[in-house]
Amino acid sequence: MIIQGLKIALESLWTNKMRSFLSMLGIVIGVGAVIAIVSVGTGSTQQVTSRIADLGSNMITIYPRTPRGQWGRVSSSGSQEKFTLELADYMEIFCPSVKTVILVKQISGRLISNEVNMNATIIGTGMDYAQVNNYEVDKGIFIYEDDVRDRRQVIVLGSQLAEDLFEDTDPMGQRIKMNYNGRIYSFDVIGVMKEKGGSMAGNLDDRAYIPLSVAMDRLTTHNYVDSYIAQAYSSDRAATSVKELENFMIKLFDDPDKEYFRIVSQDEILDTVSSVTNTMSIMLGGIAAISLLVGGIGIMNIMLVSVTERTREIGIRKALGAKNKNILYQFLMESLSLSSIGGVIGIGFGWVAAYFLSRYGNWPMVISTISVVLAFGFALFIGIFFGLYPAMKAAQMNPVDALRYE
C-alpha cells in the first residue's frame, strides 16, 4: 500500500513539475546550506589548526607585563627587568615538563646592504629558536652555539627581508651593516630562512636573527630579555608545563594575580580558535537549519493548497475504493518525496558549493558524513512532519462532500 502510494505520489508530482520544484526549493537550499556551511566550518578549522601546529611544537611564550594603574594611581613599573638570562635556567630546573627555554631579545635597527637600507626587527636568540618554531633554513645555517659563545657578528635573514635587501644578488657571504642607536655594526650573512608566514610571534619572514649575546652585550647593554619561549617535552605535557611555569613565576614574582607576566601557549590559541570556529559553525548551521524548517513550512503550505485544490480528486479516488489510508499514504508520500528529492538535490548543491568555497578560501574540502546524514534526515523528518497534517486532512475528507466540491 505504501509502495502504491509512492507511485501515485510520484505521478502526481511529475504532472505538477513546476509546483513540485518550487516547493522543494526550500529543502534544496536548506540542506545545501547546512552541508556547505558545515564543510566550510570544518575545512577552515582544519586549515587554521594545521597552521597553528606549524607555528611551533609545544611552544609556551612568557612575556613580561606592566599592570594597569587604578583610580588615577600611577601604575607600578613593569617586570621586564626581572626577565634575566638566569631565570631561564631556573625555569628549566623547576619546571620538569619543560624541555628547554629559549631567550628572545627583540630590537629594531636599520639594515644597510649595498643596494638598499631598511628598518627591520632583529631577534637576538640561540640555536634552538629555529627548531622550536618549526622554522627551517633555506640556504646556509642558522645561528649556532659557537656564534653565541664567541659573540660573532653573524646574521640570518628571513626570506622576505633577504629579498628586499638583496634583490638579485645572492645574500650568502655578503656583509651588511646595521645602524642601531646611531652606531654602525657590520654582520656577515650566514643563512637565509625558508618562507614561513605568520607565527605565534608574528611574521617571521621580515625579521633578521643574530646571536643573543651580540644583541645583549654589543648592541644593547640590557641584562634582560623580551620573552622566553619554553618548549614542553611533548604536547601531552604542554598543559602541565603551563601550570609549572605559572606557579614558578607566581612564586618568583610574588604575584598571585599574574599581573607581572603573561603566559601564552599554543594549546590555548588552538582552543580559542577552535571554540570560535565551532561557535561560528553552530551559529551558521543553526541558521541553515532554520531555513530547512522554513522550507518544511513551504512544503506544508503547498501540500495544504494541493489538498484543497484536489478535493475532487480525493472524492473520486474514494468513490472508486480508496481507503483513508490510501489517501493518507498518497499525500504523505508526496511530501516525503518532495523533501527527499529536495534533500538529494540539496546534497549535490551543498557539495558543489563546498567545493567552490574551499577553492576560494584555500582550505581542504571536507564533507562530513554526519552533516550529510543529519541534513538529509532532518529533511525527511520535515517532509513527514509537515506532510502529516495535510495528508490527514485529505484522508479524513467525507467522500460525498469531496465529490461535490467545485
Add this chain to the structure above:
Amino acid sequence: MSKVMKIEKMTKTYHLGKVKVEALRGVSFEINEGEFVSIMGPSGSGKSTLMHIIGCLDYASEGKYFLAGQDVSKLNDNQLALFRNKKIGFVFQQFNLLPRATNLRNVELPLIYSGVPARERKKIATQALQDVGLSDRISHRPNEISGGQKQRVAIARALVNQPSIILADEPTGNLDSKTGLDILNMIQKLHDEGNTIILVTHEPEIARYARRIIHLKDGLIDSDEVVA
C-alpha cells in the same frame, strides 16, 4: 431471481446547526439481479441522498441496507471503501475523471485500489476501453476527448471490477441529446448483458429507458412501478 440489494425503512437526517433536515423519511425497496431501475424525483426529493447511501458514500441515519447479501449499514469507513471498490460502479454527471491521468490510468484506478498487479491491470483496463469503443484513445487524457468519450471512459472504469450495481447519476446531464442517446444505448446494452443498473435522473424521457421507475417525493417513495 436473487436480490442484489434491499433497503428497509431508511431515514437520513442532516443537522444543519439547529435545523433538522429530513432528506429520507423511511424508504424501503429491493432490487433484483439484472434489473434496470430508474430513481426519479425533483430536486430536494432525497434522490441524491439515497444515491449516496446506495453507493456506500454515506451512512443512513436509521434503517438497514443490504448489498450483495451483507448488511452495509454496520460497516466502517474502510469496509465501505471496499464495497465501493468491488460492488459499485459509478457513472457521474460530471464524468469525474482525473484530468491529468491518461484514460487508461483512469480506468485502472479501481483495480489499483483492489490490488490487481500492474500487468493484469493494464490488460483488463485496455480491454474495458476497447469494449466501450475507445481503443484508439487509450493514452489520451480526458481533456483531449469529447464529452461522450469521457462518459464512455467513465463507464469502462465503472465496469472493470465487475460490480454488483452500476450506479449512474444523471449520466447524460452534461451531454448533448445525440451523445446522450449513445450513452443511454450503451447503458441499455449493459443491461441486456445482465448488469444491474440504477439510473438516477429527473428527466422522464431518460427514466423511460429503465424497466422500473421509483419516484421519490419529500423523502418518501411516491410510486414504484414496472414500465412495459
